[in-house]
Amino acid sequence: xxxxxxxxxxxxxxxxxxxxxxxxxxxxxxxxxxxxxxxxxxxxxxxxxxxxxxxxxxxxxxxxxxxxxxxxxxxxxxxxxxxxxxxxxxxxxxxxxxxxxxxxxxxxxxxxxxxxxxxxxxxxxxxxxxxxxxxxxxxxxxxxxxxxxxxxxxxxxxxxxxxxxxxxxxxxxxxxxxxxxxxxxxxxxxxxxxxxxxxxxxxxxxxxxxxxxxxxxxxxxxxxxxxxxxxxxxxxxxxxxxxxxxxxxxxxxxxxxxxxxxxxxxxxxxxxxxxxxxxxxxxxxx
Amino acid sequence: xxxxxxxxxxxxxxxxxxxxxxxxxxxxxxxxxxxxxxxxxxxxxxxxxxxxxxxxxxxxxxxxxxxxxxxxxxxxxxxxxxxxxxxxxxxxxxxxxxxxxxxxxxxxxxxxxxxxxxxxxxxxxxxxxxxxxxxxxxxxxxxxxxxxxxxxxxxxxxxxxxxxxxxxxxxxxxxxxxxxxxxxxxxxxxxxxxxxxxxxxxxxxxxxxxxxxxxxxxxxxxxxxxxxxxxxxxxxxxxxxxxxxxxxxxxxxxxxxxxxxxxxxxxxxxxxxxxxxxxxxxxxxxxxxxx
Numbered sequence: 001x002x003x004x005x006x007x008x009x010x011x012x013x014x015x016x017x018x019x020x021x022x023x024x025x026x027x028x029x030x031x032x033x034x035x036x037x038x039x040x041x042x043x044x045x046x047x048x049x050x051x052x053x054x055x056x057x058x059x060x061x062x063x064x065x066x067x068x069x070x071x072x073x074x075x076x077x078x079x080x081x082x083x084x085x086x087x088x089x090x091x092x093x094x095x096x097x098x099x100x101x102x103x104x105x106x107x108x109x110x111x112x113x114x115x116x117x118x119x120x121x122x123x124x125x126x127x128x129x130x131x132x133x134x135x136x137x138x139x140x141x142x143x144x145x146x147x148x149x150x151x152x153x154x155x156x157x158x159x160x161x162x163x164x165x166x167x168x169x170x171x172x173x174x175x176x177x178x179x180x181x182x183x184x185x186x187x188x189x190x191x192x193x194x195x196x197x198x199x200x201x202x203x204x205x206x207x208x209x210x211x212x213x214x215x216x217x218x219x220x221x222x223x224x225x226x227x228x229x230x231x232x233x234x235x236x237x238x239x240x241x242x243x244x245x246x247x248x249x250x251x252x253x254x255x256x257x258x259x260x261x262x263x264x265x266x267x268x269x270x271x272x273x274x275x276x277x278x279x280x281x282x283x284x285x286x
Numbered sequence: 287x288x289x290x291x292x293x294x295x296x297x298x299x300x301x302x303x304x305x306x307x308x309x310x311x312x313x314x315x316x317x318x319x320x321x322x323x324x325x326x327x328x329x330x331x332x333x334x335x336x337x338x339x340x341x342x343x344x345x346x347x348x349x350x351x352x353x354x355x356x357x358x359x360x361x362x363x364x365x366x367x368x369x370x371x372x373x374x375x376x377x378x379x380x381x382x383x384x385x386x387x388x389x390x391x392x393x394x395x396x397x398x399x400x401x402x403x404x405x406x407x408x409x410x411x412x413x414x415x416x417x418x419x420x421x422x423x424x425x426x427x428x429x430x431x432x433x434x435x436x437x438x439x440x441x442x443x444x445x446x447x448x449x450x451x452x453x454x455x456x457x458x459x460x461x462x463x464x465x466x467x468x469x470x471x472x473x474x475x476x477x478x479x480x481x482x483x484x485x486x487x488x489x490x491x492x493x494x495x496x497x498x499x500x501x502x503x504x505x506x507x508x509x510x511x512x513x514x515x516x517x518x519x520x521x522x523x524x525x526x527x528x529x530x531x532x533x534x535x536x537x538x539x540x541x542x543x544x545x546x547x548x549x550x551x552x553x554x555x556x557x558x559x560x561x562x563x564x565x566x567x568x569x570x571x572x573x574x575x576x577x
Contacts, residue, residue, distance in 0.1 A: 008325050010461035011298010015486065039462035040295055042486040080388045080401075096468075099315065101366050101387030140496040143433065143465040172297045172461050173324040176563070179382060195547050197302065198329040199563060204325060204427075211427045212382075225544045234471040249514075256515035258485035 002166045002285045004036075004185035008201030008208075011170035013191045013221035013245065016255060017275075018169035019046040020262040024272040026131035030164045034156055035135035037171040038121060038148045044135050045258045049126035058117035059147050060100045062223035063252065064091040065129075070108040073105035084113070087135070096143050121148040123155060132160070145177040153184060165283070174208045182209070187282050188216040188273070195226035202230060204237070217278065219271075222247040241276045243271040287447045288475040288576040289440075289455045291321075293505075295305065297461035297488030299482045300510040302545055304565065305453055305458040306331045307554040308478075310416060311569045317455040318414065319443035320422035321470045322434045323407065324429075328458050331552055334412030334420050342409050342423065342438060344431045346386035346401035348379045354398035361390035361399060364546070377402070385430065406431050409439055411446070419446045433465035440470065463497050469471075471498065475511035476576050477505040478534065495529060505531045508568055510543075512536035532575065556569040 005018045014037070022033040028057040035043040046064040062075070062084065066188060075084045082155040083097035084104045095118055105113045119140045126133040136152040138145055157168060171183040182188055188209050202218070209216045218234055234241050245251075246267055253260055292305040297553045306328055309318045320328040350361070357377055362370040369383035370390065391399040410422035425432050443455050459470040471477070477498050479521070481491040491507075498505050507526050512519045519536065526533055540561050546553045554562045 002301065009298065009327070010325070011296060036463075038489040039464045039467075040486075042489060045485040062360070078388070078392060080386060099385050099387055101385070101389050102364070103387055103392065106364070107389075123317040127513045138463065140463060140493060141468075141500055143468050145462075145464050173432075174355055175324040175425055175429055175466075176428065176430050179463065183382060195544055196330045197547060198552060200327055201325045202329055208427045225541070226548050252511070252514055252539070255485075256482075256484035256518055 001286060003279060004168040004188045005191060006170040006178055006182055006184040006188055006205060007172055007191050008174060008205030009192065012193050012198060015042045015046070015169055015192050016131050016261070017189065017219060018167050019043050020260055020268065021272055021275060022131055023260055024262045024269070025165055025276060029176045030053065031131040031166055031167065032156065032160050033167045033169065034152065035169045036149050036152060037169055038136045038138045038145050038152070039171060041137050041283055042133045043169050044126070044133065046260055047126070047128050047133055049128040049133050052122060052127045053125040053286050055123050057121045057123055057148055057151050059120045060115040061095045061098045061118045062093055062105045063116045064093060065114060068110040070110060072109065075108055075113055076096050077101045078196050089193045091122045096141070097210065100147065102114045111230050115210060123152055145171065146180045148182040151179060178208065179212065182214065183212055185214065186286055187279065188214050189219055190216055191221055192230055193222045193226065194220055194228070194230045196258045199229045199233065200227070219243045219245065221245045243275045245271050246262035287453060287458060289473060289574060290476050290478060290576065291457040291459050291470050291471065291474040292468060292478045292480060293459035293494060294461060294480045294482070295463065295494030296487050296549070299427060299480045299487060299544065301480045302458055302476065303537065303547060303553055304480050304508060305456055306552045307565045308569050309414070309418065309456050310552045310554050310571070311415070311566060312364065312420065312454055312456060315324055315452055316456055317443045317447040317452050318420070319439050319455055319457045321439055321457050321466065322460045323423045323425045323432055323435045323439065326422055326424060326461070328481045329422055330418055331547070331550055332414040334410070334414055334422070337410045337412035339408050339410045341405045342407045342435055343403050343505050344434045345404045347381055347384045347404055348386070348388070348390050349400050349402050350377055350379055351398045351400070351420070352376070354396050356396055358395065359574045362371050363391050365367065382428065385435065409435065409442065411442060414564070419450065421446065422571065424502065436466045436469035437472070457536035463494055467494070471501050474503050476572065477503050478572065479505055479507040480506060481509055482511045483515040483522060483524060484510060485518070488522055488525070492525065495531070502572070506534040506572060507531050508535045508537060510537045511539040513538045532571065534571050535564045537564050537569050
């Protein structure tokens with residue numbers, strides 16, 4: 001079973017929920033936590049874990065070989081991303097714009113643009129005392145998160161069977177990286193805070209999940225601040241709110257030090273229990 | 287004209303609250319650009335009026351004409367994005383996976399595939415409730431090309447700033463280090479990093495600053511909720527010193543932040559708050575550096 005934790009707005013508690021829920025679930029179940037926020041992976045900062053395996057991840061980009069090139073310009077013409085340009089007697093490749101579609105390479109009449117591997121990130125597989133943790137991190141300057149997210153999910157699929165509960169800590173926003181991180185999930189938890197920003201971005205996230213035809217539920221974090229708009233909206237639209245994590249400076253302090261909450265703050269444990277039973281009900285149904 | 291970009295790496299550190307406050311303080315000498323196009327929030331506080339909106343067309347998706355298609359499978363063979371689904375021998379495009387490279391259309395022997403330009407969102411030019419020019423946008427759900435929409439919003443803001451002879455453009459950026467952030471940094475004059483003294487705040491600050499350095503842009507930093515963890519705040523100050531990042535302000539953990547947002551106001555509109563004066567000082571430093 002795959003559960004993605006997403007949010008729309010950044011900083012609403014995705015990582016807090018992902019790490020604490022994983023630790024809580026792992027007391028009784030087989031769990032793997034996967035940090036798919038490859039631009040800013042944070043889950044690992046909250047876990048005591050030993051490195052089990054790591055590998056570099058690559059994307060394929062064309063590299064110009066001038067020997068046989070006739071400078072016909074076909075490569076430039078077929079590239080929809082303006083990643084290959086002919087400038088005077090040179091063919092220039094802009095790797096950060098390349099989507100690795102292979103068109104320029106395979107359609108080159110003289111095979112002058114062979115595809116070569118370029119490192120885009122690192123995948124690391126850790127083991128905590130009772131669950132597995134996988135994170136991928138994008139090389140700084142690399143613009144596209146999607147290929148790395150995709151390869152990370154492939155790794156997870158190859159290493160863990162269906163009965164393992166997989167928690168995906170997803171990137172913020174509603175654009176392509178979020179789609180990639182959530183589109184294979186069986187269930188999505190959207191975590192928000194009850195403020196105007198949280199509410200606005202939650203509505204965008206809900207729209208996204210409806211577009212993907214995903215089943216989802218809401219967790220309200222920092223409950224007690226802001227106003228009732230999120231709560232009322234969910235009730236009016238029959239969207240389940242499965243937990244409310246209180247606004248508590250003690251939680252913020254523990255978070256700041258990189259500590260987990262599930263074994264320290266009783267109210268958090270109660271809320272995790274409620275999320276857990278909701279998830280297990282869905283797991284039964286699948 | 288100077289372009290000031292507010293980013294953070296980590297989400298939820300107070301970027302938009304700070305950027306909106308700078309916008310209010312900038313009064314009639316600025317143009318505002320909300321470049322967090324996939325979760326834009328500035329409009330909530332700035333309540334734009336007289337808005338003119340336009341669709342933003344960028345990128346393409348493949349479409350297979352089933353009447354012309356011979357189901358030969360060439361498109362399936364060349365697609366690197368697993369975007370051609372085959373159902374009972376019928377080839378169709380999975381729109382969520384298609385990245386619009388156009389390779390399939392080029393190899394289709396019967397020209398059954400067309401590339402359809404995509405409407406990926408809307409951008410708006412408006413006036414804030416303080417009568418300042420305000421450019422913002424909304425990316426379509428799950429859309430690609432957020433970097434291009436960011437570039438478009440920034441270019442429009444630049445045009446307006448030049449035309450009206452304004453001194454500053456305030457840009458509210460996205461979290462992360464990916465394409466929208468890269469796009470918001472391109473051409474910027476100064477970066478305001480908003481962080482918090484948490485393990486993740488510092489971790490993400492370091493990553494996003496590595497990106498800023500690639501652009502050779504001078505940066506300043508605001509530590510929000512600075513008293514939450516004094517040791518982490520010290521570590522951030524040390525990092526700033528090493529990297530010669532200008533310290534703009536330490537803002538204490540203060541519920542005024544959320545209260546102002548709940549009232550749809552910028553923090554600097556809340557009278558007699560300590561936070562207000564700290565942000566005014568920070569803005570004055572930014573102005574001084576970018577004279």
